[in-house]
Amino acid sequence: MVFGSLSVQDDKAIPVFAPPYVSQEPVFFSGMTIIAISYRVQASQIQHLVPQELELEDQPIMTSLFIHYGTSTAGEYNEYVHTVRVKYNNETYDYSIVLVLDNDSAIFAGREIFGYPKIFGRVNFHPSAGSRVTMGNVERPAGRSLVDFEFAPKAPLDMSPGEATPPKVLNLRVIPSTDPATPASREFVAVDMQFDFSERWSGEGSLKFNKGFASTPWANLEVVSYVGSWMGKSKAVLDNKVERFPL
Template sequence: MTLLPGNIPSAALNVPVPISAPPYQTPPKTMHWSGISSVIMKYRTDGNLVRDLIPSNLSVEQSPIVTIMFVDYGDSPMGTCHEVIQFVEVVYNGKKYNYSMFLVLDNQIAVYIGREVFGFPKVLGQVDFNPKQADSSNVIRGSCTAHTDTSGPVVESSFAPVNRQCAHGPLHPGSEGSLVLNLRLIPSSVPGAAPSVREFVEVDFNLQDGEVWEGDWDLKFPSLADSDSFHRLPVVERLSGHLVRNSTSTVTLGDQAFGF
């Protein structure tokens, strides 16, 4: 019997599976979007509650900042995409980051790329958010249902624009200028073995330019399911709320990952 080897060089494989038809192209170091609109809400929560949701090599202040973002990605190269993001401020190796807790979005390709390459904890779901359409009270509303709990929304938001502001440099989640920190984790296929990948990934994520409004906001977390973390980080102190329309965004991978 004659055996015929495959024609794809195995030592050079660096694409997502299936390798015969990768679901996405390996992204560049920096990805760009235009026409993005977002409502960004920041508040402080109880640090003791955060501790139950993060690895032991991360630390939090007593009242860390949580950022909730509803995002319409506009002219996305992956097609229509809406997302809800939950960040919480943490400290790793003495440096402050915005740690990605939970992300829900409605674009499958974006889930693949976000999870596999960037380490974002993305799950598929239904996101209802139209930043260009307000109700009769001039309120922009948003809600999302995650596939982890289809009984109802995991988060609902309302935002009423009050004061238009001049754009002043990039807008970041959490503390201005802090990078995002993702836990990229792939369990081993061997039962009981160490994970195949376990590392923290630095990501620089920001919104630039566009039309910026400051306003009043409200958040509700109807779901009490263990499968999402929104309701587990309640609002203790409101900090700020902004609406950003027609902005540009960049997501840049760091030059190194931190394995542990």
């Protein structure tokens, strides 16, 4: 009889002999293309997906981000980010409802470390559709479109410091308990991802949600009005300097 020789003392994700991500180092991104479309919805359409500790306007601002990561610590991939503007402890955040992507390293790291509600799906970009319009969609499962979008650029935007800085992102991080008598570990995690834009463009964006599926309640939305849209080229850094609020 012999014992195993694998050390489990290092702070590594499982399987520790081939961790899917590095947990104690910043995550770097470059070659990013971001299309952001912000809009208002009725609070009644979204409040059942938002924790009761968070405050919403009667018609909160939501933002749909369609992102291509050209190169990153987690590899190359596309991602859809679905957020709603909230207040918590008198601070404004974009609360993460769901993120859809098809990169397991990014999914595992985002969920386990930062509490991003990342799920498997497919995000398609069609930047050259025979016109000035960039189009794309979000599929979950692959083959079933839940969100379709288009964006037409208009003019370059001012690159002054702070002009492109969004609110911090707030995630609900939950670690379930194996003991039914012991509550899950719950906390809000405020994440401040640092973006460095090389260019940003204003434009006209629109989207359409494919409603009615029980498994995707986050897509049951009707846009009341559009707030604004932009496209940007960027690099970014996501590190472990976060704020945690135990619940």
